[in-house]
Amino acid sequence: MTAEKTTTADGEAARTSTTRTTIANAHSVVVKIGSSAITSIVDGLDVARLDRLVDAIEARMRAGSDVVVVSSGAVGAGLAPLGLVTRPRDLATKQAAASVGQLALANAWGASFARYGRTVGQVLLTADDIARRTQARNATRTLDRLRSLHAVAIVNENDTVATAELRFGDNDRLAALVAHLTRADALVLLSDVDGLYDGDPRKGNANFVPEVSGPEDLDGVVAGAGGTLGTGGMASKLSAARLAADGGVPVLLAAASDAAAALGDAEVGTAFAPRPTRMTARRFWVRHAADEHGALHLDAGAVEAVVGRRGSLLPAGVTALSGIFYGGDVVALVGPDGRTVARGVVAYDAAEVEEMIGRSTRDLPPESRRPLVHADDLVRF
Structure with a gap:
């Protein structure tokens, strides 16, 4: 303007x-x-x-x-x-x-x-x-x-x-x-x-x-x-x-x-x-106000799914995690280049995510088939 x-x-x-x-x-x-x-x-x-x-x-x-x-x-x-x-x-x-x-x-x-x-x-x-x-x-x-x-x-x-x-x-x-x-x-x-x-x-x-x-x-x-x-x-x-x-x-x-x-x-x-x-x-709270309690590191395919196609984050696209967090905390989503591409509310504790990293949803027990971070709880940068 x-x-x-x-x-x-x-x-x-x-x-x-x-x-x-x-x-x-x-x-x-x-x-x-x-x-x-x-x-x-x-x-x-x-x-x-x-x-x-x-x-x-x-x-x-x-x-x-x-x-x-x-x-x-x-x-x-x-x-x-x-x-x-x-x-x-x-x-x-x-x-x-x-x-x-x-x-x-x-x-x-x-x-x-x-x-x-x-x-x-x-x-x-x-x-x-x-x-x-x-x-x-x-x-x-x-x-x-x-x-x-x-x-x-x-x-x-x-x-x-x-x-x-x-x-x-x-x-x-x-x-x-x-x-x-x-x-x-x-x-x-x-x-x-x-x-x-x-x-x-x-x-x-x-x-x-x-x-x-x-x-x-x-x-x-x-x-x-x-x-x-x-x-x-x-x-x-x-x-x-x-x-x-x-x-x-x-x-x-x-x-x-x-x-x-x-x-x-x-x-x-x-x-x-x-x-x-x-x-x-x-x-607004997720993007600007909430404390960041950790990070999920994504491969290129997951970045495209989350940012490009505006989808939810699934375990298969996560390569690593950092920090200590619990279900309901806000975490950073970090691409292969180390740049934060989004923030979101994670659905699981860090210990649970550790067991899910890189796995297909269909290989997980029913109680663990929710997205790690749902699209509705994501704010993309």
């Missing part, structure tokens, strides 16, 4: 496209707020900036939209009260800062929305909560119920218990996953950057990228890591935007200072077009 250029009354170029129109008219929206948008190293939580964001979110809700907020900033909000002048590097201090900041952050969101007579509910998640199908469904039910009770859900990563292995990455990935869990119509990522550039704009000679309709629009784009307060940076935001768009959710990446416009006509920032058809919740 190519951005169409129009001109406003004051002569500034405004970007309009089908994607932006969809975002502007979306009924259900997830809004992610970056750490740097509401906190600073010196002063901690910036209530004035948070109030301005709430003003923009409230305007969107009064226009008829449902909004879920994914808010970073717990660690940043906890630095000043603890007398810390730099973002801590060790996990224990980060978690201590988060435990102090999380309380301040939740209270600030609650006080700001209270100006409009709204109640907020805090939902703390770890990556493990999303990776486990049952817990992900429970999180979805909680978020849906909060919305039905007209409360504003404030979602954050549970930094006080999350370890490096269980982290989302500055909440960008979390926001993309929440957008799909809540069946949102759009995702708006607000931070200290006004959109996507093909390089670092601070170094000059970087070109702004107004629209991303597919991978080809990202050729030559170099995304950097996080800043002083955040941990994700542009690389994290780009990855989250592509994840959400791949799931069928349009995305707008914009500056927090442009929140009113981003949540209004959406003619700021970079818009990411979604895939034409939205993934089912189960397929």
Whole structure:
């Protein structure tokens, strides 16, 4: 999709496209707020900036939209009260800062929305909560119920218990996953950057990228890591935007200072077009959210059957397995060249699969004649 250029009354170029129109008219929206948008190293939580964001979110809700907020900033909000002048590097201090900041952050969101007579509910998640199908469904039910009770859900990563292995990455990935869990119509990522550039704009000679309709629009784009307060940076935001768009959710990446416009006509920032058809919740979970517990290694014939003919995976086409997994776990399907060609829900434990490798289905006992991975439980890459 190519951005169409129009001109406003004051002569500034405004970007309009089908994607932006969809975002502007979306009924259900997830809004992610970056750490740097509401906190600073010196002063901690910036209530004035948070109030301005709430003003923009409230305007969107009064226009008829449902909004879920994914808010970073717990660690940043906890630095000043603890007398810390730099973002801590060790996990224990980060978690201590988060435990102090999380309380301040939740209270600030609650006080700001209270100006409009709204109640907020805090939902703390770890990556493990999303990776486990049952817990992900429970999180979805909680978020849906909060919305039905007209409360504003404030979602954050549970930094006080999350370890490096269980982290989302500055909440960008979390926001993309929440957008799909809540069946949102759009995702708006607000931070200290006004959109996507093909390089670092601070170094000059970087070109702004107004629209991303597919991978080809990202050729030559170099995304950097996080800043002083955040941990994700542009690389994290780009990855989250592509994840959400791949799931069928349009995305707008914009500056927090442009929140009113981003949540209004959406003619700021970079818009990411979604895939034409939205993934089912189960397929999205298999592809993006579930932990990978092992791998099944396929011969060329099995790759053709699974990917080319979109069939189920049978034992005859498996040459080896790796990892420890159990029936119901998600595993990678790896081709002869070592490349992952699909992910799927395996029907048997690793010990059972070991006995079935390379065997024809008709040579197996009746209880073992189901496919190793059924076509309905496969997501192909």
